Amino acid sequence: MTQPLPASTPRVTGDPGTRGATGSPPAQGPGGQKRTRRRRRGLTGSRAPWWFLLPALSIYVFVVIVPSLRGSVLAFTDWNGLTPDWNWVGFENFARIWETEIARDAVVRTVVIAVAVTVVQNGIGLLLALGVNTRIKSRNLLRVFLFAPAVLTPLVVAYLWRNLLAPTGAVNALLDAVGLDSWQRAWLGDSDTAMWMIVGIVVWQFAGYSMVIFLAGLQGIPEEIYEAAELDGARSVRRFFSIELPLLAPAVTINLMLSIIGGIKLFDQVYATTGGGPANSTETLSTLIYRYAFNSGQFSFAIAMAVVLTILVSVFAFAQYAVLRRGERRAS
Amino acid sequence: MKKNLITTTAAAAALGLVLTACSGGESEPESGAEGTGEETGGSGTLTISALNSDKDALEASIAAFSEEYPDIEVTTTWADVDQYQPTLRTQLTGGTASDVIQIWPGAGNSAAISVLQPAGLLEDLSGREWAGDVPEGLRPVLERDGGLYGLAVTVSGIGAIFNDQAMEEVGAEAPTTFSEVLELCQTAQDAGIVAFAHGTQDSWVGQLVPYSMAPELVYAEDPEFDSGVTEYTAPHFAGSAWTDVMAQHTAMVDAGCFNDGVGGTDYNTVLQTAAAGDALGIINGNWAVAELGNVAPEGTTFSLHPVPASDDPEATQMAAAASGTYGVNANAENKENALLFFDFLASAAGTNAFAEINAGLPGIPNDEFELDPALAPLGEYFDGGRTYPFMDQLWPNPDVQTALLDGMQGVFDGSMTTDDVLTGMDSAWEQGEA
Structure with a gap:
């Protein structure tokens, strides 16, 4: 994982060659801008000719872009995944997504899960990062423990929690032991709680991952800034909102992007814990795509949902990126 | 408008290869032995893919088959049902499916006879000698358009x-x-x-x-x-x-x-x-x-x-119905050997080896089979209609x-x-x- 660099440092705010000795942009008239553009073009050309991209780009286009586009075409057909023929059906499959209650619910649920995971995971990740960024003696051990779940495969974590949350599992046993037996329930078998349990499982696994990214951002903040703040009398809350949070903007961008995309694509944890049940109450777009493609044999409908999923990921990712980058620029 | 799916089939074949790798089975043999079965008295290779839940039972039948046909090399691939069904569909469309495949009677799921047969993916078995012995009660879920497309080794x-x-x-x-x-x-x-x-x-x-x-x-x-x-x-x-x-x-x-x-x-x-x-x-x-x-x-x-x-x-x-059902891939590379295996599987030796381990009734009844006393009511109800x-x-x-x-x-x-x-x-x- 590449450590995100604080946006305020000269390293990430522009080409060093265009900066003045103090790090501020040089005053430029029209002529100066032209010189800078020429110089930029010259530097780019001398570093990496554009055709260096061709081998990787060709493979990417051949392996990812072309199959994806060709596959997307099938969303406009009635192909069942078996026969060699299909019929064009236009936007019928897309219309069916909104007409089919289970699919419509899955779209909404996918967004709710993604937002919930993003907010809670990053909130906890940030608090953990602030906690282990202090001078406490056990900080290194804590970092290892808190990050450990992130190195496990999602399936292992899902099966672990499936057992813990079973009616006869450890969670209910614990509630019983502390006198809260009235709270016991089939956590993954109850449509009121199953989805939130899955959100919890994802957060439990990946909060440490977010923590590491935030921690890298925190450790990139120069000590001098803290010292200056201390001299100015800033206390911890003021220091957090005026120094740490603005300088963590790149880390926030990365974390939010990763968690929103991961949340929208969520499959393993749902499939392993509830299989989309009970009564479809945890069905997400990803699990529904699998179900329609491979259990029902409705390939073209599944592909239409996959296209919607792709669009959803793209819209959320780009919108979020644009907003966060604006925030980063303001902060720097 | 109808369009040919050449490119899609190619993509499906590629996906099939990936899924095959994921299923953890053995590798495919390098060469086949098309049409070598009856002409050579049984030699060459035979590939079989089936569910993990049938593994022990089917391996018993395969062992007995190999004693009778020692020159046929049998390669097997096993998977759980959640992986098996999508993999099978992909392999069948990509032309990489095994010669003998586990399928489902009727139309209940995506790998059932009524789903696969219309796409021309299953071999008609109605011409085999044992086809006439299939009980009437099982025929509605094994037959389609006058053909027999599966052999139910056991009844559950x-x-x-x-x-x-x-x-x-x-x-x-x-x-x-x-x-x-x-x-x-x-x-x-x-x-x-x-x-x-x-x-x-x-x-x-x-x-x-x-x-x-x-x-x-x-x-x-x-x-x-x-x-x-x-x-x-x-x-x-x-x-x-x-x-x-x-x-x-x-x-x-x-x-x-x-x-x-x-x-x-x-x-x-x-x-x-x-x-x-x-x-x-x-x-x-x-x-x-x-x-x-x-x-x-x-x-x-x-x-x-x-x-x-x-x-x-x-x-x-x-409720009692065909289970442990198998079919022959219509595009099987070793179709003659697959049919030889089916003839053996339908025999008392092949069926009983399977049924004794899978705790089911023989799909084609025979006098040599001894039912587990724990399952006696199932036998009585099945025989009594x-x-x-x-x-x-x-x-x-x-x-x-x-x-x-x-x-x-x-x-x-x-x-x-x-x-x-x-x-x-x-x-x-x-x-x-x-």
């Missing part, structure tokens, strides 16, 4: 599997009427346990209680309730005798026949609960007898009984069964009523044939 049944020692401890006997079922539930509760361990977290388990009672309440009166319709219109299930099935199901729930937290209990926990004697038994297929034996303390025995759905013992029926196929095998598309499974989960977590379940099944029914 659904019923109440009791822990004999647990039953003895509470002084109970297998019920013969529905009232006795409810009394058994009370007896179990008085002893501090439950009559039936049950869990629908693995959704397929949810169908078993309705399936155990529907033959008596629905199909005894009207055997062509599903198969006799010409147009798939609704309501079909709602308002029909299926409401009686659901009413009995509700009565069992209300009588405390099942454990708490059914919705969050998985299949393994169900088995362990019954094996440990914390429940008197389970309602499941006869295949679970062997699984219960694997997790039960030594000396524990189990027996399968029908689940009475009314108070007339003479009316009791069981008091069975009906698993309902999904005669439903027009896989979504009807899915609606039932989803619905039963909803019933146990309180988010759906039994009427909702039947309405959901009707919606899927209206979609017609897959």
Whole structure:
């Protein structure tokens, strides 16, 4: 994982060659801008000719872009995944997504899960990062423990929690032991709680991952800034909102992007814990795509949902990126 | 407008290769031996793919086959059902499927005969010598358009599997009427346990209680309730005798026949609960007898009984249907060897080797087979014509069964009523044939 660099440092705010000795942009008239553009073009050309991209780009286009586009075409057909023929059906499959209650619910649920995971995971990740960024003696051990779940495969974590949350599992046993037996329930078998349990499982696994990214951002903040703040009398809350949070903007961008995309694509944890049940109450777009493609044999409908999923990921990712980058620029 | 799917098929073939790798099977042989079977007396190679759950049984048949045909090298690939079905479809469309494949009778899922045959992916077996011996009761789910497309090596049944020692401890006997079922539930509760361990977290388990009672309440009166319709219109299930099935199901729930937290209990926990004697038994297929034996303390025995759905013992029926079903890939590289294997599998030696391990009845009956005494009622009911196929095998598309499974989960977590379940099944029914 590449450590995100604080946006305020000269390293990430522009080409060093265009900066003045103090790090501020040089005053430029029209002529100066032209010189800078020429110089930029010259530097780019001398570093990496554009055709260096061709081998990787060709493979990417051949392996990812072309199959994806060709596959997307099938969303406009009635192909069942078996026969060699299909019929064009236009936007019928897309219309069916909104007409089919289970699919419509899955779209909404996918967004709710993604937002919930993003907010809670990053909130906890940030608090953990602030906690282990202090001078406490056990900080290194804590970092290892808190990050450990992130190195496990999602399936292992899902099966672990499936057992813990079973009616006869450890969670209910614990509630019983502390006198809260009235709270016991089939956590993954109850449509009121199953989805939130899955959100919890994802957060439990990946909060440490977010923590590491935030921690890298925190450790990139120069000590001098803290010292200056201390001299100015800033206390911890003021220091957090005026120094740490603005300088963590790149880390926030990365974390939010990763968690929103991961949340929208969520499959393993749902499939392993509830299989989309009970009564479809945890069905997400990803699990529904699998179900329609491979259990029902409705390939073209599944592909239409996959296209919607792709669009959803793209819209959320780009919108979020644009907003966060604006925030980063303001902060720097 | 019709378009050729060459590129898509190529992509599917590539995906198939990936999925094959994921399934953990053995590698494909480098060369085939097309048409070498009967001409050479059996030599070359043969590839078989099947479910992990059939592995031990099928390997016993393969071992016996290899003794008879030592020059045929058999390569096998095993997978769990969730991986197997999508992989099989991809391999069949990509032309990389094994010569012999496990399939499903009827139309109940995406790898069933009625789904694969219309695409021309299965070989017609009606010309084989043994084809005439297939019992009439199995033909509706194995035949299509006048051809025979599968061999059901065994017949399985659904019923109440009791822990004999647990039953003895509470002084109970297998019920013969529905009232006795409810009394058994009370007896179990008085002893501090439950009559039936049950869990629908693995959704397929949810169908078993309705399936155990529907033959008596629905199909005894009207055997062509599903198969006799010409147009798939609704309501079909709602308002029909299926409401009686659901009413009995509700009565069992209300009588405390099942454990708490059914919705969050998985299949393994169900088995362990019954094996440990914390429940008197389970309602499941006869295949679970062997699984219960694997997790039960030594000396524990189990027996399968029908689940009475009314108070007339003479009316009791069981769900029993083709299981362990195999077909020949129409584009098999070693088709002659595949057909040789099928001829052997249909013989008493091939079938019995399989059935003895899989705890089922032979799909093609023979005198040499000795039924496990624990499964005696299944044999009696099957021979006496008091069975009906698993309902999904005669439903027009896989979504009807899915609606039932989803619905039963909803019933146990309180988010759906039994009427909702039947309405959901009707919606899927209206979609017609897959």
